[in-house]
Amino acid sequence: MTMTVLISRSRSLLCAGLLAGLALPALPQDAGRALSGFLRALTPPSSGAGIDAPGNAGGSADLLRMLSDSLEQIDEPKEIEIGRQLAAVLLGSKPLDPDMALQRYVNRLGRWISLQSSRPQLPWSFAVLDDAGFNAFAAPGGYVFVTRGLLDRVDETELAGILAHEITHVTDRHHLAALRAKARAGLAAQLLGSQLRNNLGGAVSAQMLALGRNLYSSGLDQGDEFAADRNGVALATRAGFDPYGLPSVLQQLRTATADNPLFTLTLSTHPPAQQRLEQLEAAMGSRLDAFSGKPAVSVAQRLRGR
Numbered sequence: 306m307t308m309t310v311l312i313s314r315s316r317s318l319l320c321a322g323l324l325a326g327l328a329l330p331a332l333p334q335d336a337g338r339a340l341s342g343f344l345r346a347l348t349p350p351s352s353g354a355g356i357d358a359p360g361n362a363g364g365s366a367d368l369l370r371m372l373s374d375s376l377e378q379i380d381e382p383k384e385i386e387i388g389r390q391l392a393a394v395l396l397g398s399k400p401l402d403p404d405m406a407l408q409r410y411v412n413r414l415g416r417w418i419s420l421q422s423s424r425p426q427l428p429w430s431f432a433v434l435d436d437a438g439f440n441a442f443a444a445p446g447g448y449v450f451v452t453r454g455l456l457d458r459v460d461e462t463e464l465a466g467i468l469a470h471e472i473t474h475v476t477d478r479h480h481l482a483a484l485r486a487k488a489r490a491g492l493a494a495q496l497l498g499s500q501l502r503n504n505l506g507g508a509v510s511a512q513m514l515a516l517g518r519n520l521y522s523s524g525l526d527q528g529d530e531f532a533a534d535r536n537g538v539a540l541a542t543r544a545g546f547d548p549y550g551l552p553s554v555l556q557q558l559r560t561a562t563a564d565n566p567l568f569t570l571t572l573s574t575h576p577p578a579q580q581r582l583e584q585l586e587a588a589m590g591s592r593l594d595a596f597s598g599k600p601a602v603s604v605a606q607r608l609r610g611r
């Protein structure tokens with residue numbers, strides 16, 4: 306299969322999407338019931354509330370201080386704690402999808418792929434956000450989210466490619482690198498004094514909230530995105546999926562218009578899909594073709610037990 310790239314499109318700079326300009330609601334109660342296990346994982350084991358109130362100089366402030374230091378100094382427990390707080394930021398913006406069968410399916414698929422990754426021991430959790438947009442997010446330590454709007458538009462092979470891309474961001478600590486760059490640029494301090502008033506009931510510190518919102522609306526380093534595409538394709542293939550799942554998603558993104566609000570955030574936080582396809586084509590060549598040609602299975606078919 307070749308990935309013919311026909312259309313060059315400029316990237317939208319708009320960030321109106323899942324997180325930009327959001328008025329944070331409290332974590333939804335029914336979603337908490339529906340996925341109590343997942344949300345329990347978001348509560349640190351050390352204390353009952355386990356939560357820093359905004360402005361509290363406790364754990365979150367330490368985490369932010371740490372981000373100014375070298376990445377090597379962030380050990381795995383701290384990485385997971387940072388991810389837990391960022392996952393709470395994401396969950397504060399959109400509720401979890403109430404379809405438990407769908408949640409179980411995505412979690413199972415994601416966990417299977419993560420087992421083939423370089424860090425299978427992380428506490429991986431995969432969940433679906435009740436949002437019509439086409440988006441996928443990850444946070445350090447193994448938290449991965451996809452939106453309902455994405456699931457409605459991909460088959461299993463494509464979903465596996467997307468999850469593998471997000472898993473690679475986690476295993477290679479791309480979010481930590483991006484957060485560190487922001488923290489070092491003084492963004493946390495800058496944003497602290499601004500309009501941030503979080504309604505999360507103190508689930509995350511105001512600084513972490515500011516950093517998280519900024520991270521998920523502006524995206525990661527572009528080189529890291531290309532690396533996650535390359536290594537994600539390799540990971541999905543290792544997990545037994547057709548290597549052309551992610552390229553197929555990128556073809557779809559390439560034809561999505563930036564003024565379609567469902568795609569705006571994904572398009573604005575990633576390099577242009579055409580560039581991603583060209584980079585992947587150069588990296589893959591025809592070397593993975595022997596693994597392609599597997600029959601496509603839709604998410605709906607899989608949920609019906611096919």
Ligand SMILES: [Zn+2]
Pocket residue numbers: 470474525530533575
């Ligand atoms: Zn990415």
